[in-house]
Amino acid sequence: MRNSILAALFLTLAGCVATPPPRTVASAAVETRAPVTILVSIDGFRPDYLDRGVTPNLSALAAGGVSAAMRPSFPSKTFPNHWAIVTGLRPDRNGIVGNTMEDVRRPGETFTMATDDPFWWGEAEPIWVAAEKAGIRSATMFWPGANVAWGGTLKPHSYGAVDGGTRPEDWQQFNQAVTGEQRVNAVLDWLRRPEAIRPKFLTLYFDTVDSAGHGFGPAAPETTKAVGEVDALIGMLRRGLADLGQPANLVIVADHGMAPTSSERTIALDRIVKPTDARVIESGPYASFVPLPGRETALDTALLRPWPHMQCWRKSQIPARFHYGRNDRVPPILCLAADGWSIVKTAPDKPFVGGNHGYDNDQPDMRALFIANGPAFAKGRKLATFDNVDVAPLLRDVLGLPAAQGIDGTDAPFREVIKP
Numbered sequence: 001m002r003n004s005i006l007a008a009l010f011l012t013l014a015g016c017v018a019t020p021p022p023r024t025v026a027s028a029a030v031e032t033r034a035p036v037t038i039l040v041s042i043d044g045f046r047p048d049y050l051d052r053g054v055t056p057n058l059s060a061l062a063a064g065g066v067s068a069a070m071r072p073s074f075p076s077k078t079f080p081n082h083w084a085i086v087t088g089l090r091p092d093r094n095g096i097v098g099n100t101m102e103d104v105r106r107p108g109e110t111f112t113m114a115t116d117d118p119f120w121w122g123e124a125e126p127i128w129v130a131a132e133k134a135g136i137r138s139a140t141m142f143w144p145g146a147n148v149a150w151g152g153t154l155k156p157h158s159y160g161a162v163d164g165g166t167r168p169e170d171w172q173q174f175n176q177a178v179t180g181e182q183r184v185n186a187v188l189d190w191l192r193r194p195e196a197i198r199p200k201f202l203t204l205y206f207d208t209v210d211s212a213g214h215g216f217g218p219a220a221p222e223t224t225k226a227v228g229e230v231d232a233l234i235g236m237l238r239r240g241l242a243d244l245g246q247p248a249n250l251v252i253v254a255d256h257g258m259a260p261t262s263s264e265r266t267i268a269l270d271r272i273v274k275p276t277d278a279r280v281i282e283s284g285p286y287a288s289f290v291p292l293p294g295r296e297t298a299l300d301t302a303l304l305r306p307w308p309h310m311q312c313w314r315k316s317q318i319p320a321r322f323h324y325g326r327n328d329r330v331p332p333i334l335c336l337a338a339d340g341w342s343i344v345k346t347a348p349d350k351p352f353v354g355g356n357h358g359y360d361n362d363q364p365d366m367r368a369l370f371i372a373n374g375p376a377f378a379k380g381r382k383l384a385t386f387d388n389v390d391v392a393p394l395l396r397d398v399l400g401l402p403a404a405q406g407i408d409g410t411d412a413p414f415r416e417v418i419k420p
């Protein structure tokens with residue numbers, strides 16, 4: 001009796017609900033996706049941070065892929081190196097010679113990390129522009145220069161409007177307040193799109209490891225905590241990709257490492273250079289100077305002699321291994337501090353410890369993370385240290401772009417570990 005009531009009820013309900021269409025092979029099959037390429041930067045991530053026991057995701061990617069301690073370009077600063085990674089040209093040739101710079105063609109103007117006038121970025125073509133030109137849709141969840149309409153001309157007095165130029169098809173204006181989770185979700189949301197408007201090349205950028213390294217020093221527990229938090233975001237990205245059935249070639253890099261600094265290791269410029277002799281363009285791990293008119297000899301006399309913990313050169317005499325000094329934007333005199341020393345405007349009035357980068361790019365603590373993992377790469381291979389300008393040729397190979405001509409980098413370090 002009860003069973004027949006239930007049976008009648010079920011039939012009634014079944015009559016109310018639209019009968020689902022029979023499953024066909026097409027609707028039952030999960031879409032088979034071609035691999036995408038995701039270039040991830042973890043700013044200031046030193047390769048030995050993988051030894052702290054807080055990076056299960058990055059360590060697994062390294063173990064199942066290709067890893068190395070990568071050499072940044074000089075100066076080992078954020079913008080010059082992010083631009084070197086995506087152009088294959090060292091700062092001296094890619095035009096981003098510092099985080100702050102001047103150009104005689106733009107008197108009275110200063111490039112800062114907020115500058116998106118294409119004028120400053122035009123000396124080297126980034127890989128997303130090459131990709132867009134080749135019909136490979138790109139999307140950038142932050143990367144220095146990715147918000148620039150590359151090759152365009154800024155319209156005067158127009159709140160950033162640009163004539164012409166090429167940007168990634170999708171891009172975001174950098175804002176540190178966008179959380180790591182939001183950045184990962186943005187990448188996953190782009191990959192959730194229908195295939196026709198889905199990117200094939202993406203970038204993703206995290207800044208918190210660098211910030212902790214600066215604020216507390218590379219050995220500090222706060223830095224280790226930030227490393228673990230970014231590792232968890234990499235885990236979130238991996239799970240999201242797996243849920244989408246999206247294979248990916250991940251190329252995870254850092255722009256530079258981090259050296260410990262201290263108020264015990266400072267060089268005070270006000271005791272060396274008179275403000276009437278020069279303008280200081282940058283200071284910190286290195287300092288750069290433009291002599292004031294008629295004060296060239298006075299500045300040379302003040303700086304060009306032996307110093308403890310510091311070396312100064314005219315730009316034409318910077319040692320060749322730095323590949324730095326030919327670009328017009330490099331100021332006439334450069335002083336480089338010894339690793340962990342800080343060139344400061346005045347002696348610090350209270351003690352500090354922290355971290356910095358910008359030093360000799362061949363110093364071990366300036367080394368940068370490199371991990372490549374995915375169907376394009378061999379598994380479990382550790383490479384000898386290579387230059388970060390080699391990453392752009394690697395990305396071109398993975399994306400199927402023709403080799404770029406006349407750049408500084410080469411894909412030679414990867415020939416044994418990349419699958420044809």
Ligand SMILES: [Zn+2]
Nearest residue numbers: 043044078255
């Ligand atoms: Zn950086």
